[in-house]
Amino acid sequence: MSELAIRRGAAPALAVEGLAYTYPRAPRAALADVSLEIAPGEFVLLAGRSASGKSTLLKAACGLVPHFHGGEIEGNVTVASLDAIESGPGELAAVVGYVAQDPETQVVSTTVAAEIELPLEMRGDAPASRARAVEEVALALAIPHLLDRTVDTLSGGELQRVALAAALVTRPSLVLLDEPTSQLDPVAGDELIWLLRRLNEEWGVAVLLAEHRLERCLAAADRVIAMDSGRITFDGAPAEFLAWSHASDPALTTPAARLFSLAGIAPLPVGVRAARQSLATQGRRSDTGDLTPSERLVLLGHEGKRRQPAALHPSKLREEGVRSPAAAPALEARGMWVELLRGEKPRDVLRGVDLRIKRGERVALMGRNGAGKSTLLKTAAGLVEAVRGKIETPGGIALLTQNPSDYLVRERVGDELPGEAGLAALRVVGLEHAVDADPRDLSGGERQRLALAIALAGQMEGEGLPGLVALDEPTRGMDRTRKDDLVALIGDLAGRGAGVVVATHDVEFASEFAERVVLLGDGVVIADGPAADVLSGGWYFATEVARVLDLPGVITPEQGAAALLGEGEGAG
């Protein structure tokens, strides 16, 4: 973004000075000595692992901390010349908008128009100016067609846009977003980020965006602030951030940056476009531009690797032994149709699905919001009935739904999982040491594993497992470290002989754990094949590395680096 748009020198959109904050009854501070300034019109990305203080900083900037949450606070927070510690969130609402992770908790009205109008009505604006403001913000966010809809009929992406519209309708100078894409599919997530960028450029709104999936939004940012343990550990341009994270905190690096780093190419790219330009400038692929992907692969000497992505994959954990063609089926669906009520009318959510998953196989189930992924898993688990066709799970199924907390209804882990069967399940997920703990005291990842143990308990023969273990959107709000733990757990479950199917929107995560990807589109299987093929064959459902290199079968930084190094050797 240009200096003109960012308006450096003007009164900052957000100024934080020496901020320290501790939640009530918390043993340690959530924020410690945080100082920063955000210029009007600046787009700033807030990076950091889980519990690093990102959300707390956003809440301090909009007044929820300390006014809503209580606790002890020191330092100064100024938003557009308003003291955020003195003023409450209501007064700050005129100058700052806030969008949280879960759009479901951010809507309070029945219809979209009423929801967007609410802040203006609270402020006492006249009806005519309210109507105009609602119309304009709806046009800006491309949702005028939603104005008359009720909020309970909206998809996650639509709901998130409505929440954004309600945050922007007062024309704030600063908008704060806390992982707004974590529940969205790649298409809706990308749309939201570029919508923010457009609003930032056209309206001059300063944006402070907290995200885990940095590859999605780094290219849109003017600046990155990294946090760890409540402190700012980095503050600078995106390119500098990549160099810093590569050296100091590799968990925050993007796949494209890891690709360049492994291939020994500098500087590290901030996005797909920069990466492609950098490669073209360095002549890495200039002579392959007119060739088909297969021809490029042959030219680069990687034809043989295309069918063996696992050979290049450091996180492919288990041997092929349990996945021989003769392996027992874990799931078999034949011509399966599922009908659900949507609004007043029934709708076919799954349409003639044929699917076979073997024991020991690791499968990613992908597709847009509403494509039928969760319904497929629920049908397999017997929660939903197929109206036509069949679905069977011969060895049984353990399904972990999207909210692991739904499984935790008691106040002691041992009470959730009594006896030897319970202990065996806890051992499988590595939580046998937490028998006496209160589930609420466990970390997010541990709670997820406990919920999985509850689903597995009593279905294991000896150290065996149910034929199929299914996880529905397990990575929402997870940082890279927790995702790596989950990849290891999935590998372990598959290694013990269970087929593992994971419904996910996270293509980078899918590339890490899956050997096969099934892509659903409007209830139909539209792609089914090796992960390396499916995740390199598109734009939205493709990894960042695949989008940079556009080489069939190359989806991870390691594979990409091998391809680039091979090219370099070939050229040499």
Add this chain to the structure above:
Amino acid sequence: MRSPFAYTPRPGPLQAASPGAAVAYLGALAAVAFLYSSPLVLVAAGVAAALAGRLAGARSAVRSAIRLGLAIAVPIVLVNALVVNRGETVLARLGDWPLLGQVDVTAEALVDGAVFGLRAVVVMIAFAVYSACVDPDRVLRALWPLAGRSALTATLVSRLVPVAAADAARLRDAARLRGPGAAEAGRAPLARRLLAGSLDRAVDVAATLELRGYSLESPRQPRRRRMAEGLWGRGDPKPFRRASRFDPRFYAVAALILCVAIAGKLLGADDFHAYPTIQLSFGPATVAVSAVLVLSGLVPWRRAPKRVPAPTPRSRPDVPRGPGAAPRPQDLDAALQPGSGTHPPLGASGV
């Protein structure tokens, strides 16, 4: 899954009407159900409410209301038959029952119970149409000047109740997915978990409200003006459409229903007595009131917009034409008619 009674925005006159107009119309139909005991009039009021719902697109709400109303009506009939011993036409003597004493089932008590049940069905249908067609946000905001905090609380409850129902469904699913070796979820732990989840969600929603400015002082407009805007639909343009061109129609029909109902009552249109023997008349006043009621059900009907035909060359008025003007189609048609003896002048069109 959405409740059939949940509000669904549709492009109909009833949905477009201001809350005051819609409530007046549907309230008038419900009022008739309380004013009258004549089965014919009650059936007419029920038909009117059902017709209004159907024309407003709330077919499933009407269907569900009839089912629910019948489910309520049947016990009313049975209880009335057992509890009330009045009436001369004894159908069955059931002897002495504890607490109830001698129980005689009479035809009059059954019919009287059926009238009560019918009344319940009519009110249920009218309420179902209201629920499915009138935007609750607009109703509550209309009441805002009277009790802003209570109105917002009611809004939140109306929003959070279906969310809590969805949470409960999710918890039930999770309970079914527990492995056989896990402790059974049990009703009490599930209820506790649902309550805890609802409280967490309520905290999130409260935070959202704070961010929307709920803690600010009340809006500054004069109360009377805001009441008028919200309830009667004055002065608020799209997208909230509080003003509707259909409002006068609903107010007029509501007034007509009430006037006719009161006049009919005075003229003996409600000539029904269950006891001691059933007296039911279908006099001209009863038939007239019923006919007006049934016709009132057509109020939400919206005539398809007239399509104004595009002006064709044939319908254009003749205008002076210069010598080099192209021939008009009607000139060509006339010239090419067999036996017309004329042809368009060559070269006149310049083609």
